[in-house]
Amino acid sequence: MSEIKKRRDLYQEVTDKIVKAIETGGMANWVRPWSDVNEPGLPKNGSSARPYSGVNTALLFITAHERGYGSTRWFTMKQANELGGRVRKGEKTTPVYFFKMLESAKTDAGKDQKGKGNDDKPRMVPFLTEYRVFNAEQIDGLPLSENIPQPEWSPNKAVQEIIARLQPQIVHGGNRAYFSPSQGDGDYGLIKMPYRGAFNSEFDYLGTLLHELGHWSSGPLKRQLGARGTDDYAREEIRVELFSVLMARELNIPMSIENHTVYMDSYIKMLKSDSREIFRVAKDAQKICDYVMGRFVPEMEVSPDAVPVVMPAPVIDTTVQPVNPVVKALIASSIKRASRKPKSGYAQTEPTAAEPALTM
Structure with missing residues (x-):
């Protein structure tokens, strides 16, 4: 009988990495001023320029410190190839984690895994998964620090x-x-x-x-x-x-x-x-x-391959011509409110x- 492969516990894998990093050097090693790195800012997907967030930021800090990377850009193999880069032979990947929305598994009794009843509508739940990335310094053929603009503010x-x-x-x-x-x-x-x-x-x-x-x-x-x-x-x-x-x-x-x-x-x-x-x-x-x-x-990470390199600008049609002038005024007021930028990303x-x- 073939041995059943034990299912990986991604939560535990991430926790073990964080604990080891804290025990061996703490968070102080994760802070490197730009004079010590080639590129400014937080770790980001090199193709979409989308910053990583949550636990991924800490994990990429740790990897960059351990391996001495000065770049903040990370790519999947597919993204590197599409941009004309080639990952050098023998380079190791770094896991990055994100959530996929999957349908909850149901039992024969029509209940989900927590024993709660449900109707015919599928219930979507977040499922932790991973993808693998390479730092820009592991890839030949990509622009490095000479093409990265430096900040002009203090x-x-x-x-x-x-x-x-x-x-x-x-x-x-x-x-x-x-x-x-x-x-x-x-x-x-x-x-x-x-x-x-x-x-x-x-x-x-x-x-x-x-x-x-x-x-x-x-x-x-x-x-x-x-x-x-x-x-x-x-x-x-x-x-x-x-x-x-x-x-x-x-x-x-x-x-x-x-x-x-x-x-x-x-x-x-x-x-x-x-x-x-x-x-x-x-x-x-x-x-x-x-x-x-x-x-x-x-709040939730998305797979980098699911994010296009250039996001198309939304097209908003504001040429509605309602017959009733009161309705027309209400629509104009609504569009004006929607166009205002909030002072902060979170409400007071x-x-x-x-x-x-x-x-x-």
Whole structure:
């Protein structure tokens, strides 16, 4: 009798990689300023230019650090070939994970796998799968850093624009940096910062401010914090540490990621007991980053081969001529509202209940 191949647990594979990376060097190794890399920004699909998100960002950080890649572009074999590139012989692939929507399996009794009844309509559920990619530095025939435009803005200006748009309440003074959801006159709590002169460099100040801004986002994003010493507290610290990594890469800020031993030890235990924990926290960190940067990114990864290299621009027909002038006015008003760009990718919401202050 042939031996049945054991089904792979992709969640566990991802968790094992993250745990190993944290235990051997922490998140600090994932932050490399652009002076050390060939291309700016977060890891992205080299064909569509779509940034990776969630746990994939962390996994590609890890691989780039371990193998010394300076490029942020990643391609499937098919994409590399279509663009005239050729993967060098002997190069290893890197797995990237995404969700496919599949029909839920049903039992003979007409119930799904969780035992819940269902009608004749198929129920779609997300299914974790993977595809394999190569870094641009593993491929011959592709343009590298000489054709990649460099950013023209300064990190300080970028952070100032973020603060002006989000308008958190920030008070300077003292010798501690922390966020308190129960203090201040702002809608979502108070960020307390030492004066700029108390920091060793401008980057230290900006990195600390962004870290506390990550905690501040718990208000508008309605995130549970928790008391010091609890799993929720440790989870929030790791969530914001990962957010800090994302922001450091986006804004070219050489942050000093703290790698708090107490939080890391506690969180590693949580990861080892729940293989889906890192997916939730990475998703939260990405959500904070998208909110702070003022954009909206779909929550679920898609297969890169499913995304065309050039996305066609949508064509909107606004030439409707209704007979009734009242209807015509309503349609015009609706089109005008739909054309407005939101100030942020997420709506402002009511603040959460007061929780203990979160510090660096």
